[in-house]
Amino acid sequence: MLYITRDETEKVIIDDIELQILKIEGDSVRIGISAPAHISVYRHEIFRRITAANEDAFASNRAAAGSLTVLKNSLK
Amino acid sequence: MLMELTQSVVGPLQVEETSVIEFPEGILGFSSLRQFVLVEYENSDPFKWLQCLSDPELALPVVDPLRIFPDYSDSPAAEDLASVQAESAADVVTFVVAIIPKDPLESTVNLKAPVIVNFKKMIGRQIILESSREVRTRIIAK
Secondary structure: OOOOOOOOOOEEEEOOEEEEEEEEEOOEEEEEEEOOOOOOOOOHHHHHHHHHHHHHHHHOHHHHHHHHHHHHHHOO | OEEEEOOOOOOOEEEEHHHOEEOOOOEOOEOOOOEEEEEEOOOOOOEEEEEEOOOOOOEEEEEOHHHOOOOOOOOOOHHHHHHOOOOOHHHOEEEEEEEOOOOHHHOEEEEEEEEEEEOOOOEEEEOOOOOOOOOOEEOOOO
């Protein structure tokens, strides 16, 4: 991993993505990200939670097929 | 043109090319899965399956969130709509991905990261909403 120290308002460039340290306040850092539209930016912990949920959703398919009617009856 | 999946979540499946939904970015965490078809499974209404074309073993159960949570009205952001070449929220259909474990009463849906599909262009994307929705929301409250 590469480590870089930056002060408030300073930037880092990664290819065509620009990161700027906007504000450092106590334990949190506010970062501004400028990136082309096709680049997706996610908060790491939310992204991980979603990919884990997708894994579980893919894993649900076989046992689920027969049991969906049970669920349907429980829905309004 | 017609292609045939010898197996799928609903058994052998004939797929019309026009019914293939392109996911240019795949599904979150599964960026290589780019093509899906929406399959209806007998008796499983309101659930449908997003069947992956490149791997017949993979299918995601999805459901219209309004069938479960009538107050779910979170709109996709403008850039999310643009990513599926939609001009307004009226151009897309929203699904939420379900996790259905052995005990279906324990099922959850992902309200934080719905799948939007522009059926006019046959392009889909799993988006992440800024609103504080849960990734695993129980369908049937405890």
